[in-house]
Amino acid sequence: MATKEIARPNRVVEKLLADRHSLPLSITLHLVPGALIVAVYFLVQPVVKALGCPSFVSWAIALCLVLGPVLLGLLWLGRQRNGRLSLRGVLKYLDKPVSGGKLVAIVAALIVWFVVVSTVLISLDNAVYQAFFTWLPFDGAGSATGYLHGYSRSTVIITLAVCLPLTGFSLPLIEELYFRGFLLPRLPQLGRWAPLVNTVLFSLYHFWSPWSFISRVIFFLPGPLLVWWKKDLRLSIGMHPGTTLVLTAGGLIALIFNLAPGLTS
Numbered sequence: 001m002a003t004k005e006i007a008r009p010n011r012v013v014e015k016l017l018a019d020r021h022s023l024p025l026s027i028t029l030h031l032v033p034g035a036l037i038v039a040v041y042f043l044v045q046p047v048v049k050a051l052g053c054p055s056f057v058s059w060a061i062a063l064c065l066v067l068g069p070v071l072l073g074l075l076w077l078g079r080q081r082n083g084r085l086s087l088r089g090v091l092k093y094l095d096k097p098v099s100g101g102k103l104v105a106i107v108a109a110l111i112v113w114f115v116v117v118s119t120v121l122i123s124l125d126n127a128v129y130q131a132f133f134t135w136l137p138f139d140g141a142g143s144a145t146g147y148l149h150g151y152s153r154s155t156v157i158i159t160l161a162v163c164l165p166l167t168g169f170s171l172p173l174i175e176e177l178y179f180r181g182f183l184l185p186r187l188p189q190l191g192r193w194a195p196l197v198n199t200v201l202f203s204l205y206h207f208w209s210p211w212s213f214i215s216r217v218i219f220f221l222p223g224p225l226l227v228w229w230k231k232d233l234r235l236s237i238g239m240h241p242g243t244t245l246v247l248t249a250g251g252l253i254a255l256i257f258n259l260a261p262g263l264t265s
Contacts, residue, residue: 013080017090021186027201029183034205036066041208053159055139056147059208060163067174074182091181093233106226107238114219114243121215129211138208153255160252168248172241180227180236195224
């Protein structure tokens with residue numbers, strides 16, 4: 001009589017869904033997406049430039065082509081664990097322990113911190129760029145809006161309007177699901193150092209803006225720290241996609257009403 005073969009567990013899935021990632025694995029999972037984003041940027045930039053679009057579009061495309069599959073990968077892991085498309089068991093910190101009123105207050109404070117501190121540290125970013133990174137072959141490098149300089153007002157408005165749902169919200173949301181929901185809780189061996197290590201690696205992941213590494217660690221750390229402490233992923237989702245949405249929408253509105261002429265030629 002033939003015996004029924006028992007399906008062998010997928011070792012890759014087991015390793016990725018384990019409660020603890022080794023530090024080398026975690027470093028790899030943090031940094032590889034950033035390296036891929038830069039590689040895709042160099043592939044699409046000549047086409048985007050030939051079409052007369054700002055290089056900001058190249059970064060948006062690169063982020064979509066890398067972070068989109070990252071989200072699909074998380075969903076695939078959920079299907080392996082749950083038998084259906086679900087992020088339960090893949091992401092942690094989903095039980096929403098922070099009450100609605102406290103959540104709003106904390107997220108509002110985090111957004112204010114993010115905007116104020118990142119603005120104050122722009123001079124530090126500029127100094128680091130001038131000292132160490134002027135050699136980088138990224139169009140518009142060294143400035144938060146450099147990727148848009150030199151283009152007509154209408155071109156910049158269209159670019160920001162098209163990219164707003166992506167770079168302004170969806171892509172930062174995927175980053176939070178991946179970095180804070182998937183990777184951060186799988187560093188329990190680091191104890192209270194886990195949020196700092198996660199923030200440092202997340203800042204390093206931004207290979208396209210290494211001059212902002214120090215400032216990004218400073219203005220971003222409260223988000224991962226509170227997610228780790230409160231066990232509520234909504235805190236960093238509110239801070240990160242919330243801030244990028246406010247800043248991108250604010251810049252777009254300023255351009256539409258001609259309040260930010262410095263962004264264009």
